Amino acid sequence: MSEPKHAAVSNEPVLHDPRWNDARWRSRLRVRLIKWFTMHARALPWRTPVGEPLNDPYRVWISEIMLQQTQVATVTAYYKKFMKFYPKVEQLAAAEETALMSQWEGLGYYRRARSMHAAAKQICEKHGGVFPTTYEDVINLPGIGRYTAGAILSISQNQKVPILEGNTQRVFSRWAAVRGRLGEKGTTRLLWDIAEAMLPPSRQQQLATGPAVFNQAAMELGALVCTPRNPNCDECPVQTLCSAYKLGLQEQIPGKVKNIKYEDRLEFAFVIANETGDRYLVRPIPKPERWAGLWDFPRVTNGKFESVAAAADFLGQELSGVVTPATSVATIKHAVTKYRIRLEVFSATLSCKAKGRWKADHPWSFVTADELRDLPMSATGRKIADGIA
Numbered sequence: 181m182s183e184p185k186h187a188a189v190s191n192e193p194v195l196h197d198p199r200w201n202d203a204r205w206r207s208r209l210r211v212r213l214i215k216w217f218t219m220h221a222r223a224l225p226w227r228t229p230v231g232e233p234l235n236d237p238y239r240v241w242i243s244e245i246m247l248q249q250t251q252v253a254t255v256t257a258y259y260k261k262f263m264k265f266y267p268k269v270e271q272l273a274a275a276e277e278t279a280l281m282s283q284w285e286g287l288g289y290y291r292r293a294r295s296m297h298a299a300a301k302q303i304c305e306k307h308g309g310v311f312p313t314t315y316e317d318v319i320n321l322p323g324i325g326r327y328t329a330g331a332i333l334s335i336s337q338n339q340k341v342p343i344l345e346g347n348t349q350r351v352f353s354r355w356a357a358v359r360g361r362l363g364e365k366g367t368t369r370l371l372w373d374i375a376e377a378m379l380p381p382s383r384q385q386q387l388a389t390g391p392a393v394f395n396q397a398a399m400e401l402g403a404l405v406c407t408p409r410n411p412n413c414d415e416c417p418v419q420t421l422c423s424a425y426k427l428g429l430q431e432q433i434p435g436k437v438k439n440i441k442y443e444d445r446l447e448f449a450f451v452i453a454n455e456t457g458d459r460y461l462v463r464p465i466p467k468p469e470r471w472a473g474l475w476d477f478p479r480v481t482n483g484k485f486e487s488v489a490a491a492a493d494f495l496g497q498e499l500s501g502v503v504t505p506a507t508s509v510a511t512i513k514h515a516v517t518k519y520r521i522r523l524e525v526f527s528a529t530l531s532c533k534a535k536g537r538w539k540a541d542h543p544w545s546f547v548t549a550d551e552l553r554d555l556p557m558s559a560t561g562r563k564i565a566d567g568i569a
Contacts, residue, residue, distance in 0.1 A: 194360035194370050197423035206378055209355065209421045214389055216417035217397035220404065224252065225260050227396070231388040237311040237318075237336040238269050244331045245296050245323065249289050252403070258287055270309050273300035278464070281473050281556030288559065290471055295323025313337050334391040340382070342375035343395050344368075347402025352378070353434035354406060357423035361435035445483040445519045448491035449564060450528040451509055452478060459546035460568060461530065462555065470516065475555040477564055478503070478528075478544075483519070488526055499544070501532035510567060512560050525564055 199205050218230045226243035228235050242262065246255045262283050266272040272280075277297065284293040299321040303311055312318055313336075319329040330343040344352075349362060352374045360367030378398070379391050387393070405412050411430050413419050424430045452461040462475050470481060478495050485491040492503040505526045512523040547555070552565040 194358060194364075194366045196359065196370065197357040197427075199423065200356045200374050200377060205421065209418050210378070210380060210389075210394060212417045212421070213397045213401060214393055217393065217400055218388075221396070221400055222252075222404075225256060225263075230393055234336050234338060234387065234392055237313060237332050239263065240332050240336040241311065241324075241328075242266075242296075244328050245292050246287060248292060248328075250287055254287070258284075268309075269300050269303050269311060272297065273304045273309075277473050278475075278556060282554065285474075285556045285562070286559070290474060290558075292323060294473060298322040299324065313339075315339075315341065331395065334395045336392075338387060338390045338392040340379050340391050342372060342379060343399075344371055344375050345399070347399045347406075348375060348395075350408060350434050351398050351402045351406050354411075354424035354430055355418070355422055357427055357429060357433060359429075359433065359435060367435070440518055442515065442518055442520045445521045446486060447479065447481050447483060447521055447523045448485065448488055449477050449479040449523055449525045449560075450492070450495065450503060450505070451525065451564065451568065452503070452528050452530045454546045459548055460552065461544055461546055462552070463544040471558045471561075473556070474558050474561065476557065476561045488524060492526075492528065496530075499530060499532065501530050504529045504531070510564065512563055514560055523560055525567075 214230075221227070221230065224243075226235060226239055243255070243259055246259055246262075265279075265283055266275060275297065277294075280293055280297055281290065284290060287293075302321060303309065307317065312321075313333065315329055315333060318324060318332055319326065324332075327343050327345050330341040331345075333339040334341045334343060349371055352358070352371050353362070353367075356370075356374055358367060358370060358374075360370065362368075378394070380389055380394055401416070401418075405416050409431075413422075413425050413430060416422065416425075419425055422430070424433045453459065454461075460477070462477055465472050465474050465476050467473075478499070480491040480495055485494060488505045492505050496503040505528045507527050509525040509527055512525065514521055514523065549565075549568050552568065557565060
Protein backbone atom coordinates (compact mmCIF):
# COMPACT_ATOMS: atom_id res chain seq x y z
CA MET A 181 0.00 0.00 0.00
CA SER A 182 1.03 3.55 -0.50
CA GLU A 183 -0.24 7.07 -0.10
CA PRO A 184 -1.85 8.41 -3.30
CA LYS A 185 0.67 10.39 -5.32
CA HIS A 186 0.61 14.16 -5.37
CA ALA A 187 -2.20 15.29 -7.63
CA ALA A 188 -1.48 17.18 -10.82
CA VAL A 189 -3.49 20.31 -11.59
CA SER A 190 -6.48 19.84 -13.93
CA ASN A 191 -9.82 21.64 -14.20
CA GLU A 192 -11.36 19.17 -16.65
CA PRO A 193 -14.43 17.28 -15.35
CA VAL A 194 -13.79 13.59 -14.68
CA LEU A 195 -16.07 11.23 -16.61
CA HIS A 196 -17.69 8.65 -14.32
CA ASP A 197 -20.93 6.83 -13.51
CA PRO A 198 -22.77 8.94 -10.89
CA ARG A 199 -24.70 6.04 -9.39
CA TRP A 200 -22.31 5.97 -6.47
CA ASN A 201 -24.52 8.81 -5.21
CA ASP A 202 -27.42 6.31 -4.91
CA ALA A 203 -27.70 5.18 -1.26
CA ARG A 204 -29.47 1.96 -2.24
CA TRP A 205 -26.69 1.01 -4.67
CA ARG A 206 -24.05 1.70 -2.03
CA SER A 207 -25.95 -0.34 0.54
CA ARG A 208 -26.25 -3.40 -1.75
CA LEU A 209 -22.56 -3.17 -2.61
CA ARG A 210 -21.48 -2.92 1.04
CA VAL A 211 -23.59 -5.93 2.06
CA ARG A 212 -22.12 -8.12 -0.67
CA LEU A 213 -18.56 -6.92 -0.08
CA ILE A 214 -18.61 -7.43 3.68
CA LYS A 215 -20.18 -10.89 3.31
CA TRP A 216 -17.38 -11.84 0.91
CA PHE A 217 -14.72 -10.40 3.23
CA THR A 218 -16.08 -12.34 6.21
CA MET A 219 -15.53 -15.56 4.25
CA HIS A 220 -12.30 -14.75 2.39
CA ALA A 221 -10.25 -12.35 4.53
CA ARG A 222 -6.64 -13.41 4.90
CA ALA A 223 -5.37 -14.13 8.39
CA LEU A 224 -2.74 -11.42 8.89
CA PRO A 225 -0.85 -10.76 12.15
CA TRP A 226 -2.13 -7.16 12.37
CA ARG A 227 -5.74 -8.05 11.56
CA THR A 228 -8.50 -9.24 13.90
CA PRO A 229 -11.35 -11.45 12.61
CA VAL A 230 -14.58 -9.74 11.55
CA GLY A 231 -16.77 -8.88 14.52
CA GLU A 232 -14.07 -9.43 17.16
CA PRO A 233 -12.54 -6.64 19.29
CA LEU A 234 -10.39 -4.30 17.22
CA ASN A 235 -6.62 -4.18 17.27
CA ASP A 236 -4.89 -1.34 19.10
CA PRO A 237 -3.88 1.69 17.00
CA TYR A 238 -0.15 1.21 17.62
CA ARG A 239 -0.16 -2.21 15.96
CA VAL A 240 -2.28 -0.97 13.06
CA TRP A 241 0.04 2.01 12.62
CA ILE A 242 3.15 -0.17 12.43
CA SER A 243 1.54 -2.42 9.83
CA GLU A 244 0.34 0.49 7.71
CA ILE A 245 3.76 2.15 7.64
CA MET A 246 5.40 -1.15 6.69
CA LEU A 247 2.83 -1.79 3.96
CA GLN A 248 3.58 1.49 2.19
CA GLN A 249 5.40 0.57 -1.04
CA THR A 250 5.84 -3.03 0.22
CA GLN A 251 3.98 -6.27 -0.47
CA VAL A 252 2.00 -8.05 2.25
CA ALA A 253 4.04 -11.24 1.81
CA THR A 254 7.24 -9.33 2.57
CA VAL A 255 5.81 -7.35 5.48
CA THR A 256 4.33 -10.30 7.41
CA ALA A 257 7.63 -11.75 8.67
CA TYR A 258 9.10 -8.30 9.35
CA TYR A 259 6.03 -7.25 11.31
CA LYS A 260 6.11 -10.28 13.62
CA LYS A 261 9.80 -9.81 14.37
CA PHE A 262 9.46 -6.05 14.78
CA MET A 263 6.62 -6.36 17.29
CA LYS A 264 8.70 -8.71 19.43
CA PHE A 265 11.39 -6.03 19.72
CA TYR A 266 9.01 -3.06 20.01
CA PRO A 267 5.64 -4.29 21.37
CA LYS A 268 4.73 -0.86 22.74
CA VAL A 269 5.27 2.69 21.55
CA GLU A 270 7.52 3.39 24.55
CA GLN A 271 10.03 0.73 23.41
CA LEU A 272 10.02 2.14 19.89
CA ALA A 273 10.57 5.70 21.12
CA ALA A 274 13.50 4.60 23.29
CA ALA A 275 15.16 2.52 20.56
CA GLU A 276 18.63 3.37 19.32
CA GLU A 277 18.49 4.36 15.65
CA THR A 278 21.05 1.73 14.67
CA ALA A 279 19.02 -1.02 16.34
CA LEU A 280 15.81 0.23 14.73
CA MET A 281 17.40 0.33 11.29
CA SER A 282 18.68 -3.22 11.79
CA GLN A 283 15.11 -4.40 12.33
CA TRP A 284 13.96 -2.43 9.28
CA GLU A 285 16.76 -3.58 6.96
CA GLY A 286 15.38 -5.13 3.79
CA LEU A 287 12.06 -3.26 3.84
CA GLY A 288 13.56 -0.29 1.99
CA TYR A 289 12.26 3.29 1.95
CA TYR A 290 14.13 3.93 5.18
CA ARG A 291 12.63 7.37 5.65
CA ARG A 292 9.52 5.51 6.87
CA ALA A 293 11.46 4.07 9.80
CA ARG A 294 12.98 7.42 10.76
CA SER A 295 9.57 9.14 10.61
CA MET A 296 8.06 6.34 12.65
CA HIS A 297 10.79 6.74 15.27
CA ALA A 298 10.13 10.48 15.45
CA ALA A 299 6.38 9.88 15.74
CA ALA A 300 6.87 7.42 18.60
CA LYS A 301 8.88 10.02 20.49
CA GLN A 302 6.17 12.62 19.87
CA ILE A 303 3.50 10.23 21.15
CA CYS A 304 5.47 9.72 24.36
CA GLU A 305 6.20 13.43 24.80
CA LYS A 306 2.79 14.88 23.90
CA HIS A 307 0.35 12.03 24.52
CA GLY A 308 1.81 10.25 27.52
CA GLY A 309 2.80 7.16 25.55
CA VAL A 310 -0.79 6.52 24.42
CA PHE A 311 -1.42 6.46 20.68
CA PRO A 312 -3.86 9.33 19.94
CA THR A 313 -7.29 8.55 18.55
CA THR A 314 -8.40 11.89 17.11
CA TYR A 315 -7.85 12.64 13.44
CA GLU A 316 -6.12 15.95 14.13
CA ASP A 317 -3.61 14.40 16.53
CA VAL A 318 -2.90 11.41 14.32
CA ILE A 319 -2.36 13.30 11.07
CA ASN A 320 0.04 15.67 12.85
CA LEU A 321 2.41 12.79 13.63
CA PRO A 322 5.55 12.59 11.44
CA GLY A 323 5.18 10.36 8.40
CA ILE A 324 1.38 10.13 8.52
CA GLY A 325 -0.80 11.45 5.71
CA ARG A 326 -4.51 11.41 5.04
CA TYR A 327 -4.67 7.76 4.01
CA THR A 328 -2.60 6.43 6.90
CA ALA A 329 -4.53 8.47 9.47
CA GLY A 330 -7.81 7.15 8.07
CA ALA A 331 -6.57 3.57 8.04
CA ILE A 332 -5.39 3.73 11.65
CA LEU A 333 -8.56 5.31 13.00
CA SER A 334 -11.05 3.30 10.96
CA ILE A 335 -9.39 -0.08 11.47
CA SER A 336 -8.48 0.33 15.15
CA GLN A 337 -11.34 2.56 16.34
CA ASN A 338 -14.12 1.86 13.81
CA GLN A 339 -14.24 5.59 13.14
CA LYS A 340 -16.09 6.78 10.05
CA VAL A 341 -13.00 7.91 8.14
CA PRO A 342 -12.34 7.16 4.44
CA ILE A 343 -9.13 5.69 3.11
CA LEU A 344 -7.62 5.89 -0.36
CA GLU A 345 -4.53 3.90 -1.27
CA GLY A 346 -3.39 1.80 -4.21
CA ASN A 347 -6.00 -0.94 -3.91
CA THR A 348 -8.99 1.25 -3.05
CA GLN A 349 -8.13 3.79 -5.75
CA ARG A 350 -8.47 0.97 -8.25
CA VAL A 351 -11.60 -0.55 -6.68
CA PHE A 352 -13.49 2.74 -6.38
CA SER A 353 -12.43 3.77 -9.88
CA ARG A 354 -13.92 0.58 -11.32
CA TRP A 355 -17.07 0.64 -9.22
CA ALA A 356 -17.88 4.14 -10.51
CA ALA A 357 -16.19 3.79 -13.94
CA VAL A 358 -13.93 6.76 -13.22
CA ARG A 359 -12.09 7.53 -16.46
CA GLY A 360 -9.66 10.11 -15.10
CA ARG A 361 -5.94 9.48 -14.80
CA LEU A 362 -4.76 8.55 -11.32
CA GLY A 363 -2.76 11.33 -9.72
CA GLU A 364 -4.65 14.16 -11.38
CA LYS A 365 -6.34 16.60 -9.02
CA GLY A 366 -9.89 16.08 -10.26
CA THR A 367 -9.60 12.28 -10.17
CA THR A 368 -8.13 12.28 -6.69
CA ARG A 369 -10.81 14.61 -5.35
CA LEU A 370 -13.58 12.48 -6.88
CA LEU A 371 -12.14 9.25 -5.46
CA TRP A 372 -11.94 10.74 -1.97
CA ASP A 373 -15.61 11.75 -2.32
CA ILE A 374 -16.53 8.21 -3.36
CA ALA A 375 -14.45 6.72 -0.52
CA GLU A 376 -16.32 8.87 2.01
CA ALA A 377 -19.75 8.19 0.52
CA MET A 378 -19.16 4.43 0.54
CA LEU A 379 -18.62 4.27 4.31
CA PRO A 380 -21.42 2.61 6.26
CA PRO A 381 -23.96 5.10 7.67
CA SER A 382 -23.97 5.92 11.37
CA ARG A 383 -26.68 3.34 12.12
CA GLN A 384 -24.31 0.59 10.88
CA GLN A 385 -21.32 1.28 13.10
CA GLN A 386 -21.26 -2.12 14.83
CA LEU A 387 -18.03 -4.04 14.40
CA ALA A 388 -19.39 -6.58 11.91
CA THR A 389 -20.59 -3.97 9.39
CA GLY A 390 -18.81 -0.73 10.31
CA PRO A 391 -15.99 1.30 8.72
CA ALA A 392 -13.26 -0.98 10.14
CA VAL A 393 -14.60 -3.94 8.18
CA PHE A 394 -15.65 -2.02 5.07
CA ASN A 395 -12.29 -0.31 4.56
CA GLN A 396 -10.37 -3.54 5.04
CA ALA A 397 -12.78 -5.38 2.74
CA ALA A 398 -12.30 -2.83 -0.06
CA MET A 399 -8.51 -3.13 0.25
CA GLU A 400 -8.73 -6.92 0.33
CA LEU A 401 -10.89 -7.01 -2.79
CA GLY A 402 -8.29 -4.94 -4.61
CA ALA A 403 -5.48 -7.19 -3.42
CA LEU A 404 -7.11 -10.55 -4.19
CA VAL A 405 -9.73 -10.03 -6.92
CA CYS A 406 -9.81 -6.52 -8.42
CA THR A 407 -6.15 -6.65 -9.37
CA PRO A 408 -4.34 -4.12 -11.60
CA ARG A 409 -4.14 -6.52 -14.55
CA ASN A 410 -6.51 -9.33 -15.45
CA PRO A 411 -9.00 -8.69 -12.63
CA ASN A 412 -10.89 -11.84 -11.66
CA CYS A 413 -14.34 -10.41 -12.31
CA ASP A 414 -16.00 -13.84 -12.30
CA GLU A 415 -15.05 -14.20 -8.61
CA CYS A 416 -16.02 -10.65 -7.64
CA PRO A 417 -18.91 -10.39 -5.14
CA VAL A 418 -20.01 -7.03 -6.58
CA GLN A 419 -19.57 -7.81 -10.27
CA THR A 420 -23.15 -6.91 -11.23
CA LEU A 421 -22.90 -3.58 -9.42
CA CYS A 422 -19.57 -2.56 -10.98
CA SER A 423 -19.87 0.10 -13.65
CA ALA A 424 -16.50 -0.70 -15.24
CA TYR A 425 -17.55 -4.33 -15.68
CA LYS A 426 -20.91 -3.28 -17.11
CA LEU A 427 -19.15 -1.08 -19.67
CA GLY A 428 -16.36 -3.58 -20.38
CA LEU A 429 -13.74 -1.11 -19.15
CA GLN A 430 -12.21 -3.03 -16.26
CA GLU A 431 -8.89 -3.38 -18.12
CA GLN A 432 -8.74 0.33 -19.03
CA ILE A 433 -9.77 1.64 -15.60
CA PRO A 434 -8.15 3.13 -13.65
CA GLY A 435 -6.26 5.48 -15.93
CA LYS A 436 -2.55 5.00 -15.43
CA VAL A 437 -0.28 7.36 -13.57
CA LYS A 438 2.14 9.07 -15.96
CA ASN A 439 5.20 6.88 -16.43
CA ILE A 440 8.41 7.93 -14.71
CA LYS A 441 11.26 8.75 -17.06
CA TYR A 442 14.29 7.07 -15.56
CA GLU A 443 17.83 8.40 -15.95
CA ASP A 444 20.85 6.12 -16.12
CA ARG A 445 23.52 6.78 -13.51
CA LEU A 446 26.94 5.28 -12.83
CA GLU A 447 28.10 5.04 -9.20
CA PHE A 448 31.13 3.53 -7.48
CA ALA A 449 31.74 1.77 -4.17
CA PHE A 450 34.99 0.53 -2.65
CA VAL A 451 35.86 -2.32 -0.31
CA ILE A 452 38.88 -1.08 1.66
CA ALA A 453 40.49 -3.48 4.13
CA ASN A 454 42.95 -2.67 6.89
CA GLU A 455 46.61 -3.71 6.77
CA THR A 456 45.88 -7.20 8.11
CA GLY A 457 42.96 -7.70 5.75
CA ASP A 458 40.43 -8.71 8.39
CA ARG A 459 38.56 -5.41 8.86
CA TYR A 460 36.70 -3.24 6.37
CA LEU A 461 36.08 0.50 6.21
CA VAL A 462 32.46 1.62 6.78
CA ARG A 463 30.58 4.52 8.33
CA PRO A 464 27.06 5.57 9.37
CA ILE A 465 25.56 7.64 6.54
CA PRO A 466 24.90 11.24 7.64
CA LYS A 467 21.80 13.28 6.88
CA PRO A 468 20.62 14.32 4.34
CA GLU A 469 22.39 11.73 2.21
CA ARG A 470 20.56 8.76 0.74
CA TRP A 471 19.97 6.00 3.33
CA ALA A 472 20.86 8.26 6.25
CA GLY A 473 21.15 6.26 9.46
CA LEU A 474 22.39 3.11 7.72
CA TRP A 475 26.00 2.04 7.41
CA ASP A 476 27.85 1.84 4.12
CA PHE A 477 31.17 1.24 2.42
CA PRO A 478 33.02 4.15 0.83
CA ARG A 479 30.77 5.14 -2.03
CA VAL A 480 30.42 7.95 -4.58
CA THR A 481 26.76 8.57 -5.43
CA ASN A 482 26.67 11.95 -7.17
CA GLY A 483 26.81 10.42 -10.65
CA LYS A 484 29.44 12.92 -11.79
CA PHE A 485 32.27 10.47 -12.45
CA GLU A 486 32.59 8.15 -15.42
CA SER A 487 35.75 6.36 -14.32
CA VAL A 488 36.75 4.52 -11.20
CA ALA A 489 39.96 6.53 -10.99
CA ALA A 490 38.08 9.84 -10.86
CA ALA A 491 35.68 8.47 -8.24
CA ALA A 492 38.61 7.21 -6.16
CA ASP A 493 40.34 10.60 -6.32
CA PHE A 494 37.17 12.33 -5.13
CA LEU A 495 36.73 9.88 -2.27
CA GLY A 496 40.36 10.21 -1.27
CA GLN A 497 39.81 13.91 -0.59
CA GLU A 498 37.02 13.05 1.83
CA LEU A 499 39.19 10.46 3.55
CA SER A 500 42.25 12.74 3.67
CA GLY A 501 44.29 10.16 1.83
CA VAL A 502 44.79 8.31 -1.43
CA VAL A 503 42.33 5.66 -2.56
CA THR A 504 43.86 3.27 -5.08
CA PRO A 505 41.40 0.97 -6.91
CA ALA A 506 42.49 -2.63 -7.41
CA THR A 507 40.14 -5.25 -8.87
CA SER A 508 36.46 -5.23 -9.79
CA VAL A 509 34.40 -7.02 -7.14
CA ALA A 510 30.85 -6.77 -8.47
CA THR A 511 28.40 -4.86 -10.63
CA ILE A 512 25.03 -4.21 -8.98
CA LYS A 513 22.06 -2.78 -10.87
CA HIS A 514 19.23 -1.15 -8.96
CA ALA A 515 16.83 1.80 -9.05
CA VAL A 516 16.45 4.76 -6.69
CA THR A 517 13.70 7.34 -7.30
CA LYS A 518 14.12 8.41 -10.95
CA TYR A 519 17.54 6.81 -11.45
CA ARG A 520 18.50 3.42 -12.86
CA ILE A 521 21.88 2.89 -11.24
CA ARG A 522 24.82 0.70 -12.24
CA LEU A 523 26.99 0.38 -9.14
CA GLU A 524 30.56 -0.70 -9.84
CA VAL A 525 32.24 -2.17 -6.75
CA PHE A 526 36.05 -2.34 -6.50
CA SER A 527 38.49 -3.49 -3.90
CA ALA A 528 40.92 -0.70 -3.02
CA THR A 529 43.66 0.43 -0.68
CA LEU A 530 43.83 3.60 1.37
CA SER A 531 46.97 5.52 2.25
CA CYS A 532 46.59 8.25 4.89
CA LYS A 533 49.02 10.55 6.62
CA ALA A 534 47.19 10.15 9.93
CA LYS A 535 45.16 6.96 10.01
CA GLY A 536 41.83 7.18 11.80
CA ARG A 537 41.59 10.97 11.53
CA TRP A 538 38.98 11.38 8.87
CA LYS A 539 37.96 14.58 7.19
CA ALA A 540 34.35 13.31 6.92
CA ASP A 541 31.70 14.66 9.28
CA HIS A 542 30.76 11.17 10.50
CA PRO A 543 33.36 8.71 11.75
CA TRP A 544 34.70 5.92 9.61
CA SER A 545 35.56 2.63 11.27
CA PHE A 546 37.29 -0.60 10.36
CA VAL A 547 35.01 -3.47 11.38
CA THR A 548 35.17 -7.25 11.02
CA ALA A 549 33.00 -9.30 8.67
CA ASP A 550 31.05 -10.56 11.71
CA GLU A 551 30.42 -6.99 12.84
CA LEU A 552 29.18 -6.09 9.37
CA ARG A 553 26.39 -8.63 9.75
CA ASP A 554 25.00 -6.71 12.72
CA LEU A 555 25.11 -3.26 11.13
CA PRO A 556 22.01 -1.94 9.32
CA MET A 557 22.69 -1.51 5.61
CA SER A 558 20.89 -0.76 2.37
CA ALA A 559 20.16 -3.64 0.01
CA THR A 560 23.23 -2.87 -2.10
CA GLY A 561 25.43 -2.38 0.96
CA ARG A 562 24.31 -5.77 2.26
CA LYS A 563 25.15 -7.40 -1.08
CA ILE A 564 28.67 -6.00 -0.85
CA ALA A 565 29.02 -7.17 2.75
CA ASP A 566 27.77 -10.65 1.88
CA GLY A 567 30.47 -10.89 -0.77
CA ILE A 568 33.21 -10.47 1.82
CA ALA A 569 34.58 -13.85 2.87
